[in-house]
Amino acid sequence: MxxxxxxxxxxxxxxxxxxxxxxxxxxxxxxxxxxxxxxxxxxxxxxxxxxxxxxxxxxxxxxxxxxxxxxxxxxxxxxxxxxxxxxxxxxxxxxxxxxxxxxxxxxxxxxxxxxxxxxxxxxxxxxxTPTSLTDGLERLLSPLTVFRLKVHELAMMMTIALRFIPTLTEETDKIMNAQKARGADIDSGGLFKRVKALVPVFIPLLVSSFRRAFDLAVAMECRCYTGGEGRTRMKIxxxxxxxxxxxxxxxxxxxxxxxxxxxxxxx
Amino acid sequence: MPLIETQNVTFKYGVRTPMEKTAVDDLSVCFEAGEIVGIIGHTGSGKSTFVQLLNGLLRPASGRVLLEGRDIWEKPKKIRDVRFKVGLVFQYPEYQLFEETCRRDIGYGPRNMGLNDEQVNEAVERAAVQAGVKPELMEKSPFELSGGEKRRVAIAGVMAMGPRVLILDEPTAGLDPQARDKVLQRIKAYSETTGALVLLVSHRMEDIAAICDRIMVMSKARMIMFGTVDEVFSRYDELKAMGLSMPQVSRVLRKLKLAGYPVNTHIYDEPSACAEIVRLVKQCGIKR
Structure with a gap:
């Protein structure tokens, strides 16, 4: 891709x-x-x-x-x-x-x-870089915290989403190859047939995304992440x-x- | 005639980008039916790319892959038929499971082959036995199983297609010792009962020594050695220089030999090594 x-x-x-x-x-x-x-x-x-x-x-x-x-x-x-x-x-x-x-x-x-x-x-x-972009966005939007907008959390979600795009792309490729090795026919047939052929790719992808999300949440909590409140930053x-x-x-x-x-x- | 053969196969990733990298370089090798061949090499040596070339997931930039004497890319539209004959079990294959029950998941490959319900069922039952999936697991969701059970269901999914060549990429990675032994034993049994060729990619030299007849060593996109287990593992110093090794028990015997004990170092599996050490102890006359 x-x-x-x-x-x-x-x-x-x-x-x-x-x-x-x-x-x-x-x-x-x-x-x-x-x-x-x-x-x-x-x-x-x-x-x-x-x-x-x-x-x-x-x-x-x-x-x-x-x-x-x-x-x-x-x-x-x-x-x-x-x-x-x-x-x-x-x-x-x-x-x-x-x-x-x-x-x-x-x-x-x-x-x-x-x-x-x-x-x-x-x-x-x-x-x-995506990280400094979301960092910058967070700083620019930070006045909005006055209106109870969770700016830090939004920025963190964006960072995580961006960070996982390449990971998920790689994962999709892997699963697609594995199913192709079992004879999945993803590249031919009509629209309906093609969508149906993608089920064996999407279900494992979804399952592993959840697994990754839980792992990441645990890893973040292990490092005492509690959200934006009182959080200082390394790069000022x-x-x-x-x-x-x-x-x-x-x-x-x-x-x-x-x-x-x-x-x-x-x- | 060899069952599967490569002739000067070359494959490159990222062609015409700054990241262009040759993953397999001018590789020619033959494999016969009925043998179990171990493929070893450090990370990034091109093993995974090589096995994907064998079942047509990747197309070589140059060179040919011959299955039963015929170029697999002769009719690119028929490449699926090649994949049914050359079954490839990827690393961590349990992440590809998707059906509601194990029975349906194992039957995915046979259904893609266009078999009728009866034939599919037959293939699924046979594969479940071959891979060691217990009958009571067949109606369960694959997501409820333990790691070792999931792994065997995934392997059964490939065995169900009845491939003449079965390739497994690190089939024992991340399993506990018992599950590992079970998987290896099933792989060996598959080769013995069906007469298929098995290619086993692994980083665990003990796994390779336990079931393989021959070993192929890859380094930097090329094949460096290809020979019997003894021929390859007896070149320990070269293997070590490539970041590889030999089974732990053999390293123990080697150290004993270097320390001056009269011991046979051409032993690579645990039971024979134990026997050899017992013999040595008796010979040297140590009392209990």
Missing amino acids: DITFGQYYPSKSPVHRLDPRVKLIFVLVYIVTIFLGTSFVGLGLCTAFLITAVIISRLPVRLFAKAIKPILPIIIFTAIINLFYAGGDPLFYIFSIAVTKQGVLTSLLVVVRIILLIAGSSMLTFTT FKLRCADYLALGIMIVLLASVIVINFVLGLV
Whole structure:
């Protein structure tokens, strides 16, 4: 099974070393910026920024191609829909449906936007380990404990879920092979037959997941885990120069897109 | 004609990625019907990959696997038929049990073979006896059984297909001594009664010495030695260099020999070793 999408890519680039909280906020603001930037100039700025970030992070470009590939059908679909539904001056006709100048422009905008969205948010997961990501999320959400939200427990559940994805993938492969060795026919037949053929895989997987969950709970209790209350942490996040610089860049990016769009009204 | 044979088989994991690794490298070997062959090698030596190549779960990058003289990948769509003839019991096979009763679980393989109810039943009964599953367990849920019982039910699930080649990957791992002996004894009996070839992958040299006729040694994706139990275990220094060993009793005899006692070191199982030590004690004249 191939689950490259969103997997951490180890490196020691400046982007990797940024505080996860800063990166989380950055991605949020970046997404908002993309939606605000309804013009080519604005999105051009976002693209230029993203390309710079990719260069600084020293990530291979093929990683992004891999992240975008699975949603390619969605991109094409939205592009086609937008092509026909924009209205305006017809450029040419396909089967007597008018393709307009505005249609071409909006579908181009939509495509650029989706790609920027996916590439930008993949950037976050490529450069941040799952643990520091959930750590950062926990710290960012911690003010919500005032509303009795169990932020630490939520973050711990997320960490555990992420940690077990590769384990369960491996386990699924093993069980599938074991059943194939007994003649299971998983790759052929109609939908119903295929779903039925997966029962011998899912039941053992479920049983072993429960077993793992109990084992993990016992192991955590053995180390005196009692939840978030009074828990201190080994790694204390401290914002460094680079983090402030990143936040500065973020504000400049957001501001310039707003200015370009709403003040200057550039297309 | 050998029952199963590999010709220059090579297999690589993660082809065209930075993690590319050759797990089996240009391996050619023949196995005959009726023998029990032990496969030993340190962790990551390619044993598990090798056995998966034999039943067609993995397809070699180059080279051929011949079963009864025919390339198993001659008709890729018929690969399931190969898996019925070459039964593979994975490590910790009890984690693959899924049916409501042991009877139904053991019958999973035969049902996949397309046998009718009567034939399935016959195969299940035969396999239960061969693997040593007690009749009163047959209607129970496999999840209520003890570890050793579960293991034998899982092994019965593969034996039920009546494979001509039975491969077991660490069948005794994690079992208590009694359950271990029972499993080994059943494996030996299967080979004797059906004339099948048995390949036994194990880290326990005692298990290998107890039931195997020949031993194949793998290291770093290659076959380093292939010979009788005595031929392989008598090359202790080479085995040790590969992170392997020989049965504990043989190591004791070896130490005695090095200490100057006239003792036969070509003994690898416990009963013969005991007899040899008793003989030695008598010869050296120690009184009770």
